[in-house]
Amino acid sequence: MDYRLNMYSPLYYLLSGSEGYQTSNVARYFRINTGLWQSDTAVNTEANLVLALQNYGSNVDYSFVWGQEHTMAERSGDSTSNFIAWVNECVAAEAK
Numbered sequence: 424m425d426y427r428l429n430m431y432s433p434l435y436y437l438l439s440g441s442e443g444y445q446t447s448n449v450a451r452y453f454r455i456n457t458g459l460w461q462s463d464t465a466v467n468t469e470a471n472l473v474l475a476l477q478n479y480g481s482n483v484d485y486s487f488v489w490g491q492e493h494t495m496a497e498r499s500g501d502s503t504s505n506f507i508a509w510v511n512e513c514v515a516a517e518a519k
Contacts, residue, residue: 437475449476452513454484454506456498458491482516484509 429435435443453476457469466487473485488496495502 433472434475437472437479449479449481451480451517452482452484454509456486456488456496458488458496460490461492461496463492482513 429443435441436445436447436449438444453473455469455473457466459466469485473483476483486498488498491497497505
C-alpha cells in the first residue's frame with residue numbers, strides 16, 4: 424500500500440526529505456493552468472507542486488485562470504492550440 428501511495432504523489436519524487444527524491448527522471452518543462460473555480464482540489468495543491476518542481480530545477484509555466492474550473496483552463500484561445508505553441512517554445516529553447 425505504501426508503494427502505491429508513493430507512486431500516486433509527485434511530491435514523493437520531488438522533495439529532498441523523501442525517500443523517492445532523485446529516484447526518477449523528472450521532466451524539464453511543465454505547463455500547469457488551473458481554474459480558480461475548481462472543486463476537484465485545493466488551489467494550494469497545484470501551488471505546492473509548482474514550487475517543488477521549480478525547486479527541483481524544472482521550468483514551470485504556471486497560471487491561475489479566473490472563472491474556469493479544473494481542466495482546460497485557459498486565459499485566451501483554446502487549450503490545444505495553446506499547448507502546441509508552448510511545446511514549440513520549449514523545443515526552441517532546448518535548441519538554443
